[in-house]
Amino acid sequence: MFLIPLALLSAAASQQAPPATEVYVMALPLEMSERSKPPTWINISNSPGYDNQPSFLPDSSAILFSSNRDGKQTDIYRYEIATKSIRQLTNTVDSEYSPTISRPARITAWCSRT
Numbered sequence: 001m002f003l004i005p006l007a008l009l010s011a012a013a014s015q016q017a018p019p020a021t022e023v024y025v026m027a028l029p030l031e032m033s034e035r036s037k038p039p040t041w042i043n044i045s046n047s048p049g050y051d052n053q054p055s056f057l058p059d060s061s062a063i064l065f066s067s068n069r070d071g072k073q074t075d076i077y078r079y080e081i082a083t084k085s086i087r088q089l090t091n092t093v094d095s096e097y098s099p100t101i102s103r104p105a106r107i108t109a110w111c112s113r114t
Contacts, residue, residue, distance in 0.1 A: 018050035018074065023065045025081075044079045044086070053098050064089070064099035 023045040029035055045051030050068035057064070061081060068074040074095035078087045090096045 018052070018068055020048060021050055021052045022046070023051045023054045023063070023079075025063070044084075045077070050074060055099050055101065057101050058103055064101070066097045066099065068095070 022043050024041045024043050026039045026041050028039070029037070044063065045065060045067055047067055047069050049071060050066070052066050054063050054065045056062075063079045063081070065077055065079065066074050067077045073093070074097060075088055075090045075092070076096045076099045078089050079085070080087070089099075
């Protein structure tokens with residue numbers, strides 16, 4: 001089964017804050033017989049603010065994404081696929097975007113905007 005991350009725009013963008021978006025995953029069945037069923041979308045970010053820029057870990061165990069949960073600044077979060085849990089990875093005075101894992105998975109990188 002494959003999982004596909006998708007970030008959806010859910011409101012118009014303002015000049016002050018990033019637009020309200022969500023990150024969803026969808027399971028794609030590998031068996032042709034299962035493909036006739038409608039896909040199930042799962043909202044993994046589930047936050048009223050900006051949630052975007054999903055990136056799978058190389059082993060597909062988790063998804064990193066950017067999230068603005070306090071309306072002030074954006075941090076990087078990690079969604080664990082097996083446990084369906086979210087953990088905040090950054091908490092700085094700057095905003096972090098575009099989480100990326102190096103190959104092999106030794107370094108996590110992101111862009112920071114002050």
